[in-house]
Amino acid sequence: MSELAELLSHQPLPGGVLLRGLPVADGREDHLIRQVMALANSDSASSRCLVFGAEQGAAGTVAVIGLCDADVARLTAQLRLCINAIEPALDVRVVTAVVTGKTVAALVIDNSSNPPYVAGPASPGDLRAGECWLFDEQGLRPAARADLDNMYATRRQRQQQIVLIGIGDDPRNEILEVQVPDNSKLPSRVATLKLSAAVKAQAIAAAIVGRDDTAMARLAHLRIFGADEPFRQDGPTTLKRALKEVPDEYREADLYYRFEERAVRMNLSVMNNCAEVLRSAILDLTFPVVAGLEFATQLYGPSGQSSNMKRAYPEVRQEKDCIRVRASLGDLAPGSTTRAFPAALRLAVDRSLVGQKIALRYILDAEGLLAPRQGRLRIKLRA
Known part of the structure; x- marks a missing residue:
């Protein structure tokens, strides 16, 4: 029996399981976000999920009405809006199951240990940044000042007993x-532009004077390559061959430029607030596959020089639908803060990603944890 089917089999349902019938219509996503936010802010100690495709039946039973494929697709799209709209980062996923021959789906909140959860600046509809919602006996309602004070107090208390994972030096x-760095001067691109200009200049000179002219060639070389590069009387065949060889000749220089000189560098801090040592800690990060976002798999030195820090770099694996990064942290002493990577993770980011947010998942496992620590972090890319 699946996780969702097991939850729906309980009578009565656990306190954190709410039945919601059909998914909200397009354009009403703000209503769904309020419900997810309120559920994340609840005190339920059990699983928390909004179940779609099922309603409350007679005598406390569950009446399964089912969903079509379009309903599940809409719910999956709405999940992305929820993730982008709620702050701090919230771990939410869609699960589906077949119950009595019909499809049901749920938005499941795996980790909501940092309330209050509020609406962020990317919230749709009439949901305003800073809004906070709760469930009580009367249903959905906005949080009052006293509610927020209580949640902040509870959050501070919980943080004394958990492992904190954050970006940079602040866990x-x-x-x-x-x-986002300017990557317009990629060495191979600069070389291609210069060689192409040299080929064109030779063709123009030959058309004007009808033969090779050293004086004109020197002037063209000075204009294109500058005074620092010695003049060579290369013919068009030599220049065109050099143009074809640019990708291979500048491969190392391009890697160094993209993943060292113009890289976005990222590191994480891990704080052990537990009362005991966490042994053999392993940190796994999962990034989405995004066009224009690439990850270095090692440290790169300048062209012709190999890096001597390969063993300090985290393990990076490109998979079909994600990029996985793993680091072994060793033993984490009580009260200690540890940098996740001896050498920061290097990301090459294209300018087309300016203004976007990239969410990543983390899982920390270690001997001494009752369960792996999971959560989400975000990268905001600005011009």
Whole structure:
């Protein structure tokens, strides 16, 4: 029996399981976000989920009405809006199951240990940044000042007993905001432009004077390559061959430029607030596959020089639908803060990603934890 089917088999349902019939219509996503936010802010110690495709039946039973494929697709799309709209980062996923021959789906909150959860600046509809919602006996309602004070107090108390994982040197920091570097002077691109200009200049000179002219060639070389590069009387065949060889000749220089000189560097901090040593800690990060976002798999030195820090770099694996990064942290002493990677993770970010947010999942496992520590972090890319 699946996780969701097992939950729906309980009578009565656990306190954190709410039946919601059909998914909200397009354009009403703000209503769904309020419900997810309220559920994340609840005190339920059991599983927390909004179940779609089922309603409350007679005598406390569950009446399964079912969903079509379009309903599940809409719910999956709405999940992305929820993740982007709620702060701090919230771990939510869609699960489906077949119950009595019909499809049901649920938005499941795996980890909501950092309330209060509020609406962020990317909230849709009439949901305003800073809004906070709760469930009580009367249903859905906005949080009052006293509610927020209680949640902050509970959050501070919980943080004394858990492992904190954050970006940079602050294990409480969940967002990395970085400026996307200008990668327009990629060595191979610069070389291609110069060689192409040299080929064109030779063709123009030959058309004007009808033969090779050293004086004109020197002037063209000075204009294109500058005074620092010695003049060579290369013919068009030599220049065109050099043009074809640019990708191979500048491969190392391009890697160094993209993943060292113009890289976005990212590291994490792990704080052990437990009362005991966490042994053999392993940190796994999962990034989405995003066009224009690439990860270095090692450290790169300048062209012709190999890096001597390969063993300090985290393990990076490119998979079909994600990028996985793993680091062994060793033993984490009580009260200690540890940097996740001896050498920061290097990311090459294209300018087309300016203004976007990238969410990543983390899982920390270690001997001494009752369950792996899971959560989400975000990268905000600005111009």
